[in-house]
Amino acid sequence: MDIRKVKKLIELLEESGINEIEIKEGEESVRISRAPAGGPPQMSYYAPPPMPLSMAAAEAAAPAATIAAAPAAPRSADHTVQAPMVGTFYSAPAPGAKAFVQIGDEVKVGQVLCIIEAMKMMNQIESDRAGRITSVLVQNGDPVEFGQPLFSIA
DSSP states (O other): OOHHHHHHHHHHHHHHOOSEEEEEETTEEEEEEOOGGGOOOEEEEEOOOOOOOOHHHHHHTSOHHHHHTSOOOOOTTSEEEEOSSSEEEESSSSTTSOOSOOTTOEEOTTOEEEEEEETTEEEEEEOSSOEEEEEEOSOTTOEEOTTOEEEEEO
């Protein structure tokens, strides 16, 4: 909020005879009240509310039962396919359709592994290595970040 607007509010408070004024502008708000015995006005500034927890932080706060159900981490010798963009992970071409790949499937270079929806665009993610899928590290419909591991291929 602009300091000139705050000064204008102080003047308005002094001229009007009211004891307190609070103005909200978007996510910011300013509250000005008269000090007792004619002292200078008191100002309180409220910062915008904090952003909601990111999905990663929410997952970190998940109960132990949920964490135990998460897919196993890839073995160190496995190749990890990472998300090339931020978006929503889809394991199948359509709701209710069979998944592109499952644990144990043999994949070839260029074979579609999943879809990541980014900005209303469906992007097919292809395998960059031939091998066997040893783990699927993301669940259908989960949001993914750039560089997040999606699959392990042995």
